[in-house]
Amino acid sequence: MEAESSASGAAGAAAASAPGEGSTVVPLEVVYCGVCSLPPEYCEFGATVKKCTDWLAGNHPSLHQKLYSSEALESKMGTMTLEAQQKAEKDLAKKQQKEELRQEREAAKKKSSVITIKRVERTKRKYVTVVSGIEAFELVYKTVAKEFGKKFACGSSVTKSAAGTEEITVQGDLSDEILEELVEKYGIEEDNIRQVEESKKKGGSGAG
Amino acid sequence: MFKKPVSSSGKTKIKSSVQRNIRQKICEQFPLLESVIDDVLPKKAQLDLIKAPEKVSLYALDNQVLFFQHHNDAIMPHLRIVHKYPQCFPTVQVDRGAIRFILGGAQLMCPGLTSPGAKLPPPEGNLPEGTVVAINAEGKEHACMIGVLKMSTEDIKKLNKGNGVENCHYLGDGLWQMDSE
Numbered sequence: 268m269e270a271e272s273s274a275s276g277a278a279g280a281a282a283a284s285a286p287g288e289g290s291t292v293v294p295l296e297v298v299y300c301g302v303c304s305l306p307p308e309y310c311e312f313g314a315t316v317k318k319c320t321d322w323l324a325g326n327h328p329s330l331h332q333k334l335y336s337s338e339a340l341e342s343k344m345g346t347m348t349l350e351a352q353q354k355a356e357k358d359l360a361k362k363q364q365k366e367e368l369r370q371e372r373e374a375a376k377k378k379s380s381v382i383t384i385k386r387v388e389r390t391k392r393k394y395v396t397v398v399s400g401i402e403a404f405e406l407v408y409k410t411v412a413k414e415f416g417k418k419f420a421c422g423s424s425v426t427k428s429a430a431g432t433e434e435i436t437v438q439g440d441l442s443d444e445i446l447e448e449l450v451e452k453y454g455i456e457e458d459n460i461r462q463v464e465e466s467k468k469k470g471g472s473g474a475g
Numbered sequence: 476m477f478k479k480p481v482s483s484s485g486k487t488k489i490k491s492s493v494q495r496n497i498r499q500k501i502c503e504q505f506p507l508l509e510s511v512i513d514d515v516l517p518k519k520a521q522l523d524l525i526k527a528p529e530k531v532s533l534y535a536l537d538n539q540v541l542f543f544q545h546h547n548d549a550i551m552p553h554l555r556i557v558h559k560y561p562q563c564f565p566t567v568q569v570d571r572g573a574i575r576f577i578l579g580g581a582q583l584m585c586p587g588l589t590s591p592g593a594k595l596p597p598p599e600g601n602l603p604e605g606t607v608v609a610i611n612a613e614g615k616e617h618a619c620m621i622g623v624l625k626m627s628t629e630d631i632k633k634l635n636k637g638n639g640v641e642n643c644h645y646l647g648d649g650l651w652q653m654d655s656e
Binding site for chain 1: 511514555558559560561572574575578615616617619646647651652
């Protein structure tokens with residue numbers, strides 16, 4: 268660190284004329300699109316152009332002005348042949364349509380998917396609560412399990428169900444609390460959550 | 476390399492001696508970066524190693540990937556670093572027509588590097604085969620791809636055919652998505 272600062276201090280006086288040398292390189296701050304995460308100038312190649320432009324206009328109006336003014340649009344098209352342009356546009360339109368469809372599908376899927384909160388009996392009066400299906404709402408099992416453990420001060424872990432899918436097992440009868448937590452903290456509609464109680468296996472107790 | 480989303484299998488802390496080695500290697504590979512290496516990779520910082528499939532290692536600091544490396548090949552910077560310090564990396568430019576293919580993950584073909592909109596270094600600044608380069612695009616400010624030269628830039632000019640740069644990391648690929656989450 269010391270070496271660096273002294274070097275830049277010495278060079279600072281002289282380096283004004285040689286910007287490319289890198290003796291006083293300052294990191295550039297780059298704005299990234301909030302929709303597609305690329306630098307805004309590449310948004311036009313993505314599938315969510317419209318949303319990206321709106322986002323940029325709302326969040327960085329000056330940059331939006333620079334990138335999407337009519338002159339900028341014109342100069343951009345300058346070097347490509349007409350044929351190539353048309354082809355590119357066609358491709359892009361196709362891609363956009365696909366993306367829109369995909370999003371629609373995803374939204375529909377989200378609406379129809381359900382989180383299950385299951386109360387399972389351990390012993391006569393002890394229960395564990397099993398939560399499954401949260402992946403459809405873009406939640407990660409591991410982190411949510413940790414959060415539950417912290418919130419309810421109990422054991423909470425990710426386990427594999429018999430079907431091979433993941434689920435969260437929370438120790439204790441917490442189904443109502445978890446329902447509330449899911450609605451409040453993770454913003455999931457109550458209609459999408461189902462509470463189930465696992466019935467005791469009939470005849471299973473006799474074997475032990 | 477990162478066409479699919481990266482599925483990492485946990486991260487481990489890197490030994491400080493190994494970290495010193497990595498640092499030195501980066502400096503050797505990108506001499507221009509040496510002046511800012513303390514900002515990119517502070518000496519005291521604890522780097523994390525994230526192992527990705529197919530022998531790819533990601534070097535991350537505070538959950539942000541800074542560099543990546545395939546097996547024992549050259550270390551390559553994440554695009555975010557290139558965006559921050561564009562002048563520290565050797566750069567070539569492609570024409571506008573090639574951008575959409577790059578963002579789709581295609582290999583970079585020579586004609587895209589030699590057409591009027593593109594820029595290659597002059598003969599005296601010839602970059603040899605195997606150099607890690609940042610790829611800029613015509614009319615754009617920021618780099619859109621990191622690649623390895625498949626032939627020297629002079630050969631690209633001469634042959635003007637075939638695969639010029641191997642696409643290792645591009646905007647919007649698995650590695651990029653991983654970080655923006």
